[in-house]
Amino acid sequence: MSDQAKSVADSSPSAPTPAPQPGSASPASMPSAKAEVAFDIQDLSIFYGKTQAIKNVHLQIPAMSVTAIIGPSGCGKSTALRALNRMHELTPGARHTGKILMKGEDLYGPHVDATVVRRRVGMVFQKSNPFPTLSISENVLVGLRLNGVRDKAFLNQRLEESLRMSALWDEVKDSLNRPGTSLSGGQQQRLCIARALAVRPEILLMDEPCSALDPIATAKVEELIHALKSQYTVVIVTHNMQQAARVSENTAFFYMGSLIEFGPTEQIFMNPKNPQTEAYVSGRFG
Ligand SMILES: Nc1ncnc2c1ncn2[C@@H]1O[C@H](COP(=O)(O)OP(=O)(O)O)[C@@H](O)[C@H]1O
Ligand SMILES: [Mg+2]
Numbered sequence: 391m392s393d394q395a396k397s398v399a400d401s402s403p404s405a406p407t408p409a410p411q412p413g414s415a416s417p418a419s420m421p422s423a424k425a426e427v428a429f430d431i432q433d434l435s436i437f438y439g440k441t442q443a444i445k446n447v448h449l450q451i452p453a454m455s456v457t458a459i460i461g462p463s464g465c466g467k468s469t470a471l472r473a474l475n476r477m478h479e480l481t482p483g484a485r486h487t488g489k490i491l492m493k494g495e496d497l498y499g500p501h502v503d504a505t506v507v508r509r510r511v512g513m514v515f516q517k518s519n520p521f522p523t524l525s526i527s528e529n530v531l532v533g534l535r536l537n538g539v540r541d542k543a544f545l546n547q548r549l550e551e552s553l554r555m556s557a558l559w560d561e562v563k564d565s566l567n568r569p570g571t572s573l574s575g576g577q578q579q580r581l582c583i584a585r586a587l588a589v590r591p592e593i594l595l596m597d598e599p600c601s602a603l604d605p606i607a608t609a610k611v612e613e614l615i616h617a618l619k620s621q622y623t624v625v626i627v628t629h630n631m632q633q634a635a636r637v638s639e640n641t642a643f644f645y646m647g648s649l650i651e652f653g654p655t656e657q658i659f660m661n662p663k664n665p666q667t668e669a670y671v672s673g674r675f676g
Contacts, residue, residue: 513586593624
């Protein structure tokens with residue numbers, strides 16, 4: 391199974407769970423949502439064999455907001471992201487030291503099931519690849535189906551909700567039985583986002599989700615990220631600094647496996663504290 395298929399399979403709940411609906415959480419029920427920490431990364435190092443890809447990273451990723459990870463190619467962005475839903479474990483020879491707490495709980499604790507983690511933490515990949523043999527609707531529902539959800543009314547409802555959340559419903563509602571691969575590149579990426587959302591993860595990880603998209607499709611995905619952040623924690627890797635500036639509240643700058651600087655996006659771009667961050671955001675290296 392590909393990593394992507396594995397991620398979809400793992401992210402499938404065994405039974406329908408109530409979906410967090412837009413606007414359904416009253417302000418009183420989540421008074422300090424903005425201040426909550428989604429991931430508390432403590433002294434994280436990640437190795438591929440003898441290569442150290444992530445070096446002693448400490449980072450607290452806030453819940454219910456968008457965090458961008460930026461940095462030059464090969465600096466460890468994807469590796470760091472994949473550690474957050476234990477996908478890096480699928481790479482032979484990969485190992486880590488240090489700790490990641492997710493909402494206070496040790497993500498790699500002895501009693502924590504990686505498949506449950508991947509259910510709670512969804513992933514959207516750089517290259518959209520809908521399952522080629524599946525229709526638009528079956529691409530969205532594949533995770534639920536793999537885990538035996540059969541209730542037709544529930545599946546139909548989840549299908550529409552997920553496609554609406556990913557801003558694709560109006561474009562595909564009359565052609566749900568067409569192959570997922572018949573859609574444009576930008577639509578396919580939104581289809582993959584709908585697929586990730588269909589199992590209602592708590593957190594959405596996105597690894598350069600727009601790198602293969604044209605500017606119009608990119609704008610749609612960015613609007614979608616904006617809309618999601620009231621309900622979701624989103625962590626997005628991007629090599630596009632304008633994109634990081636547009637979509638995120640906080641930005642982490644990585645360089646050669648180290649976290650160089652983390653802070654409010656505006657500060658990272660307008661007033662970085664570290665000279666390496668300054669050099670990178672001003673385009674002097676990269
Ligand atoms: N599967 C792998 N096996 C061995 N080395 C890897 C693997 N994936 C990534 N790396 C190495 O880890 C480092 C970080 O890679 P990556 O996380 O993909 O960086 P980025 O996403 O910032 O481009 C690089 O030196 C890369 O060559
Ligand atoms: Mg990468």
